[in-house]
Amino acid sequence: MSGKSELQQIIASRQTSKVLGDIDHPLKPSGLKKDKIDAWIEAAGNAPFHYQAERLHREKLTSQVPWRMYKLDADDCRELLSELKLSAPEAGKILNMLAACDALVLATWTPDQCSDDQLMFEGTERNMEHIAAASAAAQNLILLATESGYRTYWSSGGILRTPVIFDRFDIPLCEILLGAIFIYPDDVGTSEIKEGKLKDARGKLEDWSRWVSAST
Numbered sequence: 001m002s003g004k005s006e007l008q009q010i011i012a013s014r015q016t017s018k019v020l021g022d023i024d025h026p027l028k029p030s031g032l033k034k035d036k037i038d039a040w041i042e043a044a045g046n047a048p049f050h051y052q053a054e055r056l057h058r059e060k061l062t063s064q065v066p067w068r069m070y071k072l073d074a075d076d077c078r079e080l081l082s083e084l085k086l087s088a089p090e091a092g093k094i095l096n097m098l099a100a101c102d103a104l105v106l107a108t109w110t111p112d113q114c115s116d117d118q119l120m121f122e123g124t125e126r127n128m129e130h131i132a133a134a135s136a137a138a139q140n141l142i143l144l145a146t147e148s149g150y151r152t153y154w155s156s157g158g159i160l161r162t163p164v165i166f167d168r169f170d171i172p173l174c175e176i177l178l179g180a181i182f183i184y185p186d187d188v189g190t191s192e193i194k195e196g197k198l199k200d201a202r203g204k205l206e207d208w209s210r211w212v213s214a215s216t
């Protein structure tokens, strides 16, 4: 017995897996169903949030939560791969990931006001807390996929964060991509798997936390 709860074990076992499939011979989808992805996302949406998304973000998807999740199953990922192979070969490794994943979730957050390109968003406490809440939801999703035995990768997104993709999927340009979350099966055949660069850079508990004392 490790003495760790199931949740502790799941959190500890989560690690970045960047799975690079062959763009000309994509992996056969493993059978992960939309229902299952939705069940994870519904549960992930129990993340805490402090402030409501502004009204401007509530026209298409109407929730007050400061995050939005746009979901592609394996078939749609392969479809997008076929399109981008022709139209945007510079997308690079994102193409390889689309060739291997069972699902892709584009997780966005909803900044207050709609900023121009110069300033992505205003550095306010509200915006910081929108990002914090959206990140909690994203991590929940990753942990649920991990619990079910799937590999995951939280990516900044490369081409997936550009207006080309937002327009393609009718994602409001005022939203900002927080992460492109790739979900892969455990068995990815001969595909190359890359780990996160900073996987072993955390240090120990005492390197990033300390007890503070309130007594004099």
Ligand SMILES: Cc1cc2nc3c(=O)[nH]c(=O)nc-3n(C[C@H](O)[C@H](O)[C@H](O)COP(=O)(O)O)c2cc1C
Pocket (backbone or CB within 6 Å): 014, 015, 016, 017, 154, 155, 156, 157, 178, 179, 195, 196, 197, 198, 199, 200
């Ligand atoms: C907000 C965010 C964005 C990330 N974007 C990238 C990315 O674009 N490319 C990448 O290689 N890793 C990315 N990562 C994953 C990190 O590289 C990874 O978490 C880190 O190396 C630690 O490894 P681990 O996740 O296995 O613990 C991102 C992680 C987060 C939280």
